[in-house]
Amino acid sequence: MSISPAPAPPTVAARTERATKVYGSGDTAVTALDEVDVAFDAGRFTAIMGPSGSGKSTLMHCVAGLDSLTGGRVLVGDVDLTTLSDKELTTLRRDRIGFVFQAFNLIPTLNARENITLPLALADRKPDQSWVDEVVATVGLGDRLDHRPAELSGGQQQRVAVARALASRPEIVFADEPTGNLDSSTSAEILHFMRGAVDELGQTIVMVTHDPQSASYAQRVLFLADGAIVDEMADPTAERVLDRMKRFGD
Numbered sequence: 319m320s321i322s323p324a325p326a327p328p329t330v331a332a333r334t335e336r337a338t339k340v341y342g343s344g345d346t347a348v349t350a351l352d353e354v355d356v357a358f359d360a361g362r363f364t365a366i367m368g369p370s371g372s373g374k375s376t377l378m379h380c381v382a383g384l385d386s387l388t389g390g391r392v393l394v395g396d397v398d399l400t401t402l403s404d405k406e407l408t409t410l411r412r413d414r415i416g417f418v419f420q421a422f423n424l425i426p427t428l429n430a431r432e433n434i435t436l437p438l439a440l441a442d443r444k445p446d447q448s449w450v451d452e453v454v455a456t457v458g459l460g461d462r463l464d465h466r467p468a469e470l471s472g473g474q475q476q477r478v479a480v481a482r483a484l485a486s487r488p489e490i491v492f493a494d495e496p497t498g499n500l501d502s503s504t505s506a507e508i509l510h511f512m513r514g515a516v517d518e519l520g521q522t523i524v525m526v527t528h529d530p531q532s533a534s535y536a537q538r539v540l541f542l543a544d545g546a547i548v549d550e551m552a553d554p555t556a557e558r559v560l561d562r563m564k565r566f567g568d
């Protein structure tokens with residue numbers, strides 16, 4: 319008797335187990351994450367949505383090793399971040415993770431080009447120049463590369479931040495509202511590019527967005543409310559996401 323093998327389950331790039339984050343203590347304590355169990359599959363584009371204050375940025379910061387949990391665990395691949403020293407965490411972030419911050423966090427004294435290649439420089443890795451060129455071309459920075467952040471518009475700074483996260487092709491890119499300050503055609507170009515990196519290169523991307531149209535570029539949408547995952551959607555369309563979001567108002 320022959321039994322055809324079950325398809326291999328997708329590899330998990332990162333996951334949480336009962337991830338809990340409480341800010342403050344006593345009367346003023348805020349539970350930003352409340353025992354969240356979530357897995358982000360490798361090579362997939364996941365969007366995270368939910369009302370302001372629902373814990374989206376907190377979840378991404380904790381999974382990316384930028385902030386620590388007050389309970390539960392975060393694993394990147396097989397590594398339990400809660401067991402790492404600060405130094406080990408810094409190395410893991412540098413080598414395996416790209417982050418686009420809600421506030422871009424560019425280095426003011428470096429120009430756009432230097433900001434984009436900074437993670438590679440820090441990791442002492444040679445940039446794959448053709449890839450970096452493609453990233454830069456896609457985010458549309460060509461003639462602004464020698465300018466510092468203060469000399470760039472908000473939208474241009476955001477493009478630098480997206481290019482910086484993708485330039486080193488990290489295992490996982492976390493992006494917090496990466497197109498929040500961009501006009502719709504620039505944001506469509508960047509989202510299309512991010513989706514291309516997933517489809518063609520197997521890049522793993524986790525993105526927070528408020529915008530149903532942006533979420534439709536992802537393959538899966540998680541909905542967060544009050545620090546918990548309350549729903550998810552596969553193969554989202556902007557219309558279905560919008561319908562789901564309307565129910566948060568109920």
Ligand SMILES: Nc1ncnc2c1ncn2[C@@H]1O[C@H](COP(=O)(O)OP(=O)(O)OP(=O)(O)O)[C@@H](O)[C@H]1O
Binds near residue numbers: 341348373374375377
């Ligand atoms: N450093 C902090 N100290 C205290 N409370 C915080 C801190 N950071 C976030 N919070 C609180 O934790 C909750 C979740 O915040 P978080 O930034 O994760 O929300 P969010 O879903 O990203 O919201 P937004 O869509 O507005 O960016 C909120 O109630 C927020 O006020």
Ligand SMILES: [Mg+2]
Binds near residue numbers: 374375376420494
């Ligand atoms: Mg946020």
